Amino acid sequence: MTSRIMTVLLVWFSFIFLSSAKEISVMAYNVHNYFVVPETEKPKGDDSKKALMGMIKNSNPDILFVVELGGEKSLADLMENLKKAGCKDYVFSDEMTGEDESRHIGLISKFRPVKVEKKENLYYKIKPKDRQDGYPEKVFVQRGFLHAVFEFENNYRLHVVGAHLKSRLPHPRYIQTDMRRYEARLLRYLVNQIQENEPEANILVVGDFNDVYSSDPMITLRAPEKSPENRLYDLRPVDRNGMAWTHWWHSEDIYGRIDYAMASSSLLPEIKFEKTQVVHLPEYWMFASDHRPVLVTISTENARPLGKETIDKDFPDGVCASYKTTDKKKNLAANGNPETLPVLFFDTGGYSIELPAERKKEIFEQVARNKADIFVFTGIKDAKAMDEIMDRLNGCVFKEMVEGADRESHIAVFAKIKPEKFEAMTDVKYKIEDKELPVSRGFAHAVFNVKGYKFHLLAADLKDRQQHPEYNQTDMRRYEARQLRYLVNDISKAEPGSNILVVGNLNDTCGKSPMKELYNRRSGIEKRLFDIRPLDPMNTSWTCWNSATDDYERIDYALASFSMISEIARDRTCVIYSDDWKKASVHRPFIVNLYCTDSDKPLKENLDKTYPYCIYSGEAAHFEEDMEIGDKPERNGPVDPVDE
Structure with missing residues (x-):
């Protein structure tokens, strides 16, 4: 029993x-x-x-x-x-x-x-x-x-x-x-x-x-x-x-x-x-x-x-070494159309004529996903590399490069329309600890006029995050960002209400001091720059992969002046995604489409909702910072050093 x-x-x-x-x-x-x-x-x-x-x-x-x-x-x-x-x-x-x-x-x-x-x-x-x-x-x-x-x-x-x-x-x-x-x-x-x-x-x-x-x-x-x-x-x-x-x-x-x-x-x-x-x-x-x-x-x-x-x-x-995607479907950005002017930015991560053919192929496949009219590239090694890129970009009639103090990495601008004006600004300097230093890669300033619509394009590649032997790299980047902000101010003073688009690898995240210098949030709304924050098909905004930490960061930016923000075609502004993006660069390119017509300026309350803290929110939910309510450093008081 x-x-x-x-x-x-x-x-x-x-x-x-x-x-x-x-x-x-x-x-x-x-x-x-x-x-x-x-x-x-x-x-x-x-x-x-x-x-x-x-x-x-x-x-x-x-x-x-x-x-x-x-x-x-x-x-x-x-x-x-x-x-x-x-x-x-x-x-x-x-x-x-x-x-x-x-x-x-x-x-x-x-x-x-x-x-x-x-x-x-x-x-x-x-x-x-x-x-x-x-x-x-x-x-x-x-x-x-x-x-x-x-x-x-x-x-x-x-x-x-x-x-x-x-x-x-x-x-x-x-x-x-x-x-x-x-x-x-x-x-x-x-x-x-x-x-x-x-x-x-x-x-x-x-x-x-x-x-x-x-x-x-x-x-x-x-x-x-x-x-x-x-x-x-x-x-x-x-x-x-x-x-x-x-x-x-x-x-x-x-x-x-x-x-x-x-x-x-x-x-x-x-x-x-x-x-x-x-x-x-x-x-x-x-x-x-x-x-x-x-x-x-x-x-x-x-x-x-x-x-x-x-x-x-x-x-x-x-750590698992499988970085392959599980979905082979390509998530392509929408092409431009005759009503908009597409501007593409891409940090190539060091483009030279010696670059392997496979990597060059992937770079231009990503560029070709959108029919851009203006291209801004950073990480270009020299004039030979610029000429090779020009040969691969069909229809371009303009090319210029900014040769700053950094002789290994340059900014290059290509366009299918000729600008009214182009400046390679290589003599911009700042002071740090009483020593005058040049902006490492300079700035590019181009003025375009499309059927009467005039806008200023500024391109930058700020100091990278590698430690400098003498100075704090964050301070160097902040001072470079300040000089870029001064350039925006100069344009605005010379042409009140001017349309200004700033693109580039600014090498910092949006909450850090270099970006705060550029946003200029403490000034009146007409003097601020607004972070367009392009999104990919997954509603994420990152543009660079940091392999050391496995973080995906947004350090490449498109910023627009108050006068220009209403002319951004949001549905055609995006980070370009492909399954093979890592084969081209650790950066992802983005494209900004512009309605080339002066629009009514946005109301402040609408901007505050769409661009809180000057940054485009999209449909993002902004979570409160994680506060540890229950932190209690001690339960039974200090421990005697001999207590095991």
């Missing part, structure tokens, strides 16, 4: 816990302050919730790990909204928090885990930043770690470990980078414990880790010093266009990768890479959150481990 009861119980538990799914998907998503009343005075808006449900429903993940969730009431609200959206198969939900009492970690699943472990009391010791010679203090992990174990048929076990590491916001007492590094170390210790207890464990570590892949916290997690079977491997999912970014920092217009999925070596052969991706829905993502979710698909059958040669080839430095 007893044995019969035990058999029934075993069958019953197997029915509850063991799943017959042959393939499962795990989504990690920062849902951006999913709070409800009364847990907060600023609940997540209904429109944002609807967009969030659209993002989740589109992928229909089997296991959903979320961060920036409120408490139990917020989790219940999220579950209710998922059901209303048609996601009715979730049978398990739980949440936890660490020291940050406002932002919790949540787990939602279509399968009941056999084990859930909440690491909410982990701590490390760190010295206050203002007392580096003092005693270390005990600091608890801000949001804790959540460890869930799932079991499937064929004895397949999956460990899912979720985390939300310390943000990059400054902490009042400790250095935030050190806090994140210590949290990553404790997370790595948890992975080590799992591997010690279960040497061939299938481990998936997911979450918002708030740092770039080359940072100390990420290297700590990957643990390249360990043997290959004990390392974690960065899966680096990409979207359908090959982009890996997961977070949009709107105040700087930077698209960065700070959300991760890392797998143990035992799990790697079961990853379905063709179904592992960063989820992007242009109509939803920016309204749902400032993050994009990461989706990992796994086969629930133990596969033969990958060999060392395969791992070394596919995961150099522990």
Whole structure:
């Protein structure tokens, strides 16, 4: 009788816990302050919730790990909204928090885990930043770690470990980078414990880790010093266009990768890479959150481990090397039309006649995607390179180059219409620490008159972000931007109400001081420059990929004067995208189309709405800065130095 009861119980538990799914998907998503009343005075808006449900429903993940969730009431609200959206198969939900009492970690699943472990009391010791010679203090992990174990048929076990590491916001007492590094170390210790207890464990570590892949916290997690079977491997999912970014920092217009999925070596052969991706829905993502979710698909059958040669080839430095796109459809920008004048800008990243033929081919394929009439190129090595480009641009009747102090990189302007005037401004100088320096690459100034419509085109390539042996490179760029602003002022004084278009690689993000110099927000509206901010077909604005950090930044700009802003054809102004953009340059070109007719000047209230802070917003949702409400530097006071 007893044995019969035990058999029934075993069958019953197997029915509850063991799943017959042959393939499962795990989504990690920062849902951006999913709070409800009364847990907060600023609940997540209904429109944002609807967009969030659209993002989740589109992928229909089997296991959903979320961060920036409120408490139990917020989790219940999220579950209710998922059901209303048609996601009715979730049978398990739980949440936890660490020291940050406002932002919790949540787990939602279509399968009941056999084990859930909440690491909410982990701590490390760190010295206050203002007392580096003092005693270390005990600091608890801000949001804790959540460890869930799932079991499937064929004895397949999956460990899912979720985390939300310390943000990059400054902490009042400790250095935030050190806090994140210590949290990553404790997370790595948890992975080590799992591997010690279960040497061939299938481990998936997911979450918002708030740092770039080359940072100390990420290297700590990957643990390249360990043997290959004990390392974690960065899966680096990409979207359908090959982009890996997961977070949009709107105040700087930077698209960065700070959300991760890392797998143990035992799990790697079961990853379905063709179904592992960063989820992007242009109509939803920016309204749902400032993050994009990461989706990992796994086969629930133990596969033969990958060999060392395969791992070394596919995961150099522990990071997936597959940068291929998953959608071969070309997203082409719209061509110009007779009613508009297309102006194209492209930083070629160093064009010379010695450039490989394949790269030249890709550069001109991108240029040919739009029938521009005026072309501005930066990164041109010399006059021979300019002549070669001229030969490849059909129909151009004008070419000029600005040969500044930097002899290796120049600005070149090409056009199918001759300008009334062209100035190669190479003698512009500024003072820094009482020494006079030239603007490194000068400025180009061309005046065009198209059937009575007159406009000034200014082109620049400001100081790059490489360190200078004597001066601060940011200050140098700011002074160069100021000289460019003076040039705009001179034109405006000589011709009040003039139409001015500024294009170029300005080598900084929109929130930094060089750009603030150019926007000139403190002046009257008629004296400002407005950031046109072209968008690509995915509603993103980045123009340059930083391979060192895996960030996608907007450092190439088109700025228009108040008099000209109404003459920008927004529906024909865009960043040009192609699947093979990296083969041409780390920069992407953009095109601005102009209605060559003087229009009525916009009303201030309309400009404030469309160009908040002088920057085109499009349909972007501008999120509030992430404030860590629950930061508590100490729970039990200072720790004695002998306390272990």
